[in-house]
Amino acid sequence: MSVPMRFLVSVLSFGLAMIAVPAWADCPLDLGHGVGWVVFSQHYMIAFRPDPSRIEIGEPFALVLNVCTKGGDAAELVGVDAQMSEQARGPSQHLKIVPGKDGRYRAEGLLLPAAGRWEVGFDVRSPGESERLTHEIVLQQ
Numbered sequence: 413m414s415v416p417m418r419f420l421v422s423v424l425s426f427g428l429a430m431i432a433v434p435a436w437a438d439c440p441l442d443l444g445h446g447v448g449w450v451v452f453s454q455h456y457m458i459a460f461r462p463d464p465s466r467i468e469i470g471e472p473f474a475l476v477l478n479v480c481t482k483g484g485d486a487a488e489l490v491g492v493d494a495q496m497s498e499q500a501r502g503p504s505q506h507l508k509i510v511p512g513k514d515g516r517y518r519a520e521g522l523l524l525p526a527a528g529r530w531e532v533g534f535d536v537r538s539p540g541e542s543e544r545l546t547h548e549i550v551l552q553q
């Protein structure tokens with residue numbers, strides 16, 4: 413999928429997720445910069461963006477996240493990790509998670525040392541259930 417097409421899909425996914433969240437939700441998916449991705453499952457939605465907004469090979473960055481249930485309540489972010497997609501059993505990076513309020517988090521310490529496909533995994537939970545969501549980031553030289 414080309415870069416413009418991936419961008420269009422990300423924007424459409426974000427728009428659909430915004431429609432799916434009730435207006436009275438305590439856990440907004442708006443990250444305030446007009447950029448980012450939304451990952452969703454049957455029970456959860458996660459909006460996230462890199463900080464700084466441009467991911468550079470070998471340069472550390474953080475992820476700014478909002479983690480919500482589909483009902484619009486804040487959910488708990490338990491873990492975030494990243495590994496190259498081609499290396500399904502390779503080493504992964506585990507990030508420091510700094511909690512905010514209302515489902516907001518900052519995951520610090522991510523560094524992607526090579527171009528390629530990276531899978532970012534999010535472990536989330538709310539009372540009575542937990543789940544792992546993933547999203548692929550393609551980093552080009």
